[in-house]
Amino acid sequence: xxxxxxxxxxxxxxxxxGCAASGPAFSPAAPPASDQTLVYIYRAHTIVGSxxxxxxxxxxxxxxxxxxxxxxxxxxxxxxxxxxVSYAAFPERHRAVHFPPGTTIYLKFLTGSSPxxxxxxxxxxxxxxxxxxxxxxEIVPFKFQPPAKDLF
Numbered sequence: 001x002x003x004x005x006x007x008x009x010x011x012x013x014x015x016x017x018g019c020a021a022s023g024p025a026f027s028p029a030a031p032p033a034s035d036q037t038l039v040y041i042y043r044a045h046t047i048v049g050s051x052x053x054x055x056x057x058x059x060x061x062x063x064x065x066x067x068x069x070x071x072x073x074x075x076x077x078x079x080x081x082x083x084x085v086s087y088a089a090f091p092e093r094h095r096a097v098h099f100p101p102g103t104t105i106y107l108k109f110l111t112g113s114s115p116x117x118x119x120x121x122x123x124x125x126x127x128x129x130x131x132x133x134x135x136x137x138e139i140v141p142f143k144f145q146p147p148a149k150d151l152f
Contacts, residue, residue, distance in 0.1 A: 037099035042071035058152040074147040106135030
């Protein structure tokens with residue numbers, strides 16, 4: 001019996017390890033042009049939903065997929081744009097986002113769980129804008145995942 005528990009534990013650890021991002025270590029991008037915004041999206045490690053990648057789009061065009069412990073970066077033309085997020089079996093979410101010209105913004109993808117109805121568990125996700133001073137420290141250990149293209 002103990003052998004099976006060890007075997008199952010090893011399989012679960014290997015499966016979850018395969019869900020983490022791989023790629024080059026964090027490297028800052030060039031500052032944005034005066035009519036663009038540099039966008040970083042990063043995803044902290046959590047057990048909840050770690051096997052599922054989060055997919056992002058700008059104005060309906062696929063921008064990037066981000067795994068746990070990964071980040072991406074791309075430039076967008078400044079102004080109000082529609083950002084969409086697809087994650088697991090959740091319905092796709094759309095949100096108008098203001099991308100100020102000549103700035104850099106950091107968005108952190110978070111997942112979580114809480115008690116649900118009838119003793120079940122409710123899973124959720126959110127995107128949080130993080131101040132540059134905080135995000136520039138948090139993003140350092142993350143691995144780069146290339147965007148679909150550099151400018152949206």
